[in-house]
Amino acid sequence: MHEHQIIFQDIVEMMKSIERSLIRQQQLPTFDVISLTKRQESILLYIFSAENVTMSDIASYFDISRSAVSQTLNKLEEQDIIVRSINKENRRELNLSLGENGKKLHQEYKRIEEMIVQDYFSKIKIEDLRQVRDIIRELQGMIVKEETQ
Template identity: 40%
Template structure:
């Protein structure tokens, strides 16, 4: 167990160093602060960007939170013009969530940051090494998902 703790500490230190490098060298990252999003709002926006159009129920299921909690986050995001809601023309009881004007600006900025990070950092290591990192993260996430299926 001690070996795991030592490695975890080193991993955390490297994440902190990498985050610092990104913050110091990337002006675009500082522009994200202009959106004044809480961590919960930011994560919700990432999910909406990847899955739009989407319904609130799908967000609640994905994050394993109540629909009322999602509704509170969405109301604030809508107020901030990050998202907009439209009635689903095929299912009238369903409301689809799309990016609003500021949400589109947020998405464009994220794409610019990704391109910058790929050009400056990620492209300096092999795709195999990046895939190994992704595989490791997926295993950790899968362990968490399977935790709920265990019989106690």
């Protein structure tokens, strides 16, 4: 096996191991209490990370149909995780905001993120973290460039 492939597999396996360890330590939200599908969880995390997100944004980001987004949002809305409202400036567009359960999940997610930074990332030299970030950014740029060609 080519060394690049071995390193890639090592990185993927290490990231999975980190995720499993954090979940076992109950430092990552599993969303089990509210019972979300993987798609619902992924869309919710996207909503957490983006401001003024629309259904079109979600469909484009995940490369799924607006109908699939709508079905997923229906389930999130039923659980008071998100709230949809008509955009007054463009009545064809819906604004998405967090419902009460969504706000609680978001606060928990932020608390856990801060804990991970404090417990782990803060123990790594900032120069090393910047280097990892820059390498991942370079990889991302190469993949996005290939995707758009």
